[in-house]
Amino acid sequence: MDWQAFALTLKLASVTTVILLAIAIPLASLLVLGRSRWLAALEALAALPLVLPPTVLGFFLLVLLGPRTAFGRGIAAILGHPLAFSFEGLVIGSVIYSLPFAVQPLVAGFAAIEPSLVDAARLLGAGSARIVFTLLVPLARRSLVAAAVLSFLHTVGEFGVVLMLGGDIPGATRTLSIVLYNQVENFDYAAAERTSAILLLLSLLALAFLYSKREKRGGAARA
Amino acid sequence: MLNLDLTARRGSFHLHVACRLASDWTVIFGPSGAGKSTLLRLLAGLDQNVLSGSTHAIVSLDDSTLTDTANHVWLQPGRRRTSLVAQQPSLFPHLSVEANVAYGLGALDRSLRATRVSEMLSLVDATDLAQRMPRDLSGGQAQRVALARALAPSPRLLLLDEPFSALDGVASDALISRLQSWLLVNKVQTILATHDATAAFTTGAEVVLLQEGRLAAQGAASQVLAAERARLLSHL
Numbered sequence: 377m378d379w380q381a382f383a384l385t386l387k388l389a390s391v392t393t394v395i396l397l398a399i400a401i402p403l404a405s406l407l408v409l410g411r412s413r414w415l416a417a418l419e420a421l422a423a424l425p426l427v428l429p430p431t432v433l434g435f436f437l438l439v440l441l442g443p444r445t446a447f448g449r450g451i452a453a454i455l456g457h458p459l460a461f462s463f464e465g466l467v468i469g470s471v472i473y474s475l476p477f478a479v480q481p482l483v484a485g486f487a488a489i490e491p492s493l494v495d496a497a498r499l500l501g502a503g504s505a506r507i508v509f510t511l512l513v514p515l516a517r518r519s520l521v522a523a524a525v526l527s528f529l530h531t532v533g534e535f536g537v538v539l540m541l542g543g544d545i546p547g548a549t550r551t552l553s554i555v556l557y558n559q560v561e562n563f564d565y566a567a568a569e570r571t572s573a574i575l576l577l578l579s580l581l582a583l584a585f586l587y588s589k590r591e592k593r594g595g596a597a598r599a
Numbered sequence: 600m601l602n603l604d605l606t607a608r609r610g611s612f613h614l615h616v617a618c619r620l621a622s623d624w625t626v627i628f629g630p631s632g633a634g635k636s637t638l639l640r641l642l643a644g645l646d647q648n649v650l651s652g653s654t655h656a657i658v659s660l661d662d663s664t665l666t667d668t669a670n671h672v673w674l675q676p677g678r679r680r681t682s683l684v685a686q687q688p689s690l691f692p693h694l695s696v697e698a699n700v701a702y703g704l705g706a707l708d709r710s711l712r713a714t715r716v717s718e719m720l721s722l723v724d725a726t727d728l729a730q731r732m733p734r735d736l737s738g739g740q741a742q743r744v745a746l747a748r749a750l751a752p753s754p755r756l757l758l759l760d761e762p763f764s765a766l767d768g769v770a771s772d773a774l775i776s777r778l779q780s781w782l783l784v785n786k787v788q789t790i791l792a793t794h795d796a797t798a799a800f801t802t803g804a805e806v807v808l809l810q811e812g813r814l815a816a817q818g819a820a821s822q823v824l825a826a827e828r829a830r831l832l833s834h835l
Binding site: 411490492495496498499501502503506510514515 | 675676682749
């Protein structure tokens with residue numbers, strides 16, 4: 377078992393999830409509360425990674441963050457190294473790739489909140505930020521948990537973006553999915569089974585946690 | 600004093616109301632669908648989207664302009680010093696009664712906020728409900744708490760959209776009587792929308808009769824609602 381890859385995978389998924397929630401909460405709030413005609417375009421953009429092949433996304437990011445673009449050269453000049461084939465680059469790729477998995481549960485949760493509650497808060501002088509953090513987030517906390525779990529799991533399981541953007545650098549970009557790919561390529565099926573089992577167990581545990589939260593809600597409603 | 604000249608459109612429904620409301624307590628009377636709720640929501644600064652295209656709106660309260668679409672003036676709901684209490688109390692379900700009433704008092708320090716919350720709950724006879732959650736309240740209790748929450752930030756204009764529907768007649772009369780005295784002392788102009796003529800007669804208010812989105816009459820209840828009064832009496 378490649379514990380270094382296991383730790384790196386958990387680190388990547390955790391960092392990505394935290395960043396995603398920080399982005400997705402204001403973005404989902406804007407999509408639900410905003411009135412601009414451009415919001416449909418923004419929502420489409422946020423959902424794009426759902427339908428875009430991961431390898432295509434990985435390739436775009438590889439080019440964007442590499443030395444072929446002014447942006448990539450600028451980043452490299454600031455950080456002292458290019459973002460492509462680095463852990464930081466992987467985080468950026470993972471955040472973009474998993475964005476819909478954080479945004480969509482939150483949009484659904486926020487949209488389900490009675491609009492009269494938002495009106496009441498506005499009448500009492502609450503601005504957008506206060507409405508989001510004192511009303512939307514507490515009332516949609518199950519959606520928040522779903523967004524976090526799905527983002528985490530999706531990052532744990534990603535392969536195409538990681539391979540294109542990160543390559544296979546031990547300790548920096550080699551995640552469990554890459555390890556599994558290498559094991560299968562080397563016909564080391566016994567090791568591949570162990571790696572797969574770890575990934576399967578991780579996914580099952582996270583989903584069981586998510587559904588246990590939903591079960592509690594159903595229980596409360598029935599009580 | 601409230602001056603308004605509003606033209607709005609929502610689907611096939613058109614609202615056009617132009618009047619001056621100078622009375623401390625005004626009742627907007629009209630059947631369901633007459634446009635009462637739409638009017639109150641526009642006065643509160645909600646539903647800006649129904650004012651578009653050829654529609655226009657001017658609303659001023661005393662010397663402040665709240666809405667003037669021709670000059671792109673639209674004060675946000677929380678900046679109008681206007682409160683709206685609807686039939687649906689819309690209490691924040693995750694906050695206690697006390698926290699609900701305190702929600703609009705963010706600018707006050709903690710002790711002043713507690714005093715104000717206590718004063719408002721006492722006004723609506725809900726002091727004993729302070730620690731309860733909204734899910735533990737009856738419909739009438741929730742409406743009283745919603746009223747306390749709306750009054751807490753010291754509005755200049757109070758808009759009531761059939762907010763006492765869940766209270767029985769005696770409780771409603773007692774609350775309105777207590778409320779009227781308090782509003783008069785605190786100089787809060789009040790507009791009550793209802794389809795119940797009794798409220799118009801018992802409160803001695805100026806009455807605005809709204810029919811199909813138009814102002815049909817304005818004046819004392821005995822004049823404006825003479826036909827309605829005759830209809831009620833005919834049922835006795």
